[in-house]
Amino acid sequence: MSTLICNGDDETYPLHECVFGGDVRKLSSLLRFHDVTRKDKHGNTALHLAVMLGRKECVQLLLAHGAPVKVKNFAGWSPLAEAVSYGDRQTISSLVRKLKQQAREQMEVRRPDLIKALSQIQNFYMELKWDFHSWVPLVSRILPSDVCKIYKSGSGIRLDTTLVDFSDMKWERGDISFIFQGEKPPSESLTVIDNKVKVYQRVRYEETENEIEDEVDILMSSDILAATMSTKAINFSRAQSGWIFREDRKETVAGLYKSDIYTITGIVLESRKRREHLSTDDLQKNKAILESLTKGNTQNLDTNGEPVRRASLNPPPESAIEWSSYISAPVGEYPSLGRELVYKESTRNFRAMIAMSDDFPLSVEMLLNVLEVIAPFKHFAKLRQFVAMKLPKGFPVKIDIPILPTVTAKITFQKFDFRDDIPEELFVIPDDYVEDPLRFPDL
Missing domain, CATH: 1.25.40.20 (Ankyrin repeat-containing domain)
Incomplete structure (x- = not known):
């Protein structure tokens, strides 16, 4: 030595x-x-x-x-x-x-501020439409779409979706509700419900030994993967319209929100894979x-x-x-x-559009707090990562973001209402639902 x-x-x-x-x-x-x-x-x-x-x-x-x-x-x-x-x-x-x-310790440090921030937001109902697309021929025809409904009341959030999971070009459909109850202890605050088979699963903070x-x-048993969305060279520029007399492009999204349209360049999807620990038999x-x-x-x-x-x-x-x-x-x-190392990498430059509106009643900071709660859904974690970037002025009412190396999602905020009449029962697990701790293995 x-x-x-x-x-x-x-x-x-x-x-x-x-x-x-x-x-x-x-x-x-x-x-x-x-x-x-x-x-x-x-x-x-x-x-x-x-x-x-x-x-x-x-x-x-x-x-x-x-x-x-x-x-x-x-x-x-x-x-x-x-x-x-x-x-x-x-x-x-x-x-x-x-x-x-x-991860638990970091969440517990953040938790009081998150609950306080949610409580200070006026109660609302919001709809997000997801349309998935691919540059690979024919793939877009089989990709799913979804309208997510989000209810916010006090420090509670409920998300209703028909897209259970989406990864590796596979997706699972269903009738799923995600409920966050900020006033409850951590071990009881996150619940995912399968309304189709009437079961629910608590998102536990601690896993069993098995x-x-x-x-x-x-x-x-699997490849070591690292996929990142690099935004070091990102650039936002106003999209143009018109053939002869060029002018900044504008659009009214969902018939409600007057928006400035930006072209996004400089996003690089980096995918890296290692398998030196795996044999041919593996x-x-x-x-x-x-x-x-x-x-x-x-x-x-x-x-x-x-x-x-x-x-x-x-x-x-x-x-x-x-x-x-x-x-x-x-x-x-x-x-x-x-x-x-047994190593393989691939990169893809990504070009996207984003619509920024001053008319949307929610702020980007408020949206980030909501998305932090529902981040266990992988595509919402991607959306939060994207929204956290330094965006142009306004609220991103329509966004293109990369979900997988070959798949992008267009998210449109198509409806938003501040409401004082959000029913309390939306945040309660129905009496006839049964607990199934293994319904969602990835959560």
């Missing part, structure tokens, strides 16, 4: 350096005085390095001191992604647990395994009826890279520390 010089100089990375050499005792003492969230010149936190190098004791120590799990390095990978690549099941499980704990281990199996078996797991079924049981879990991979060869070589490498071009 190389001798470490772990000092507190601001131009060095003492936590990272100690992790690199596996000096657990020194790391423990340094954690009292140094920022566990700090990134090095490559964008890696100390937890990134601990995972990539297989320093299990360092991983546990960093997690115990609150090292963030969701953070990404400059290449776009989180410590959890690197843990899946390395393939140690215990490490992956620890990171999944800590990730969920940190649910955690199922998620670890899914992670270990790739052949995994489709059936994943379908079983995501439906809430365990794909294999032992003689005692217990689920057979995916075992840890053999670790990659011990890295011979010295700290000095790593930290002196050009930014983002450091030598491989774990498995050699």
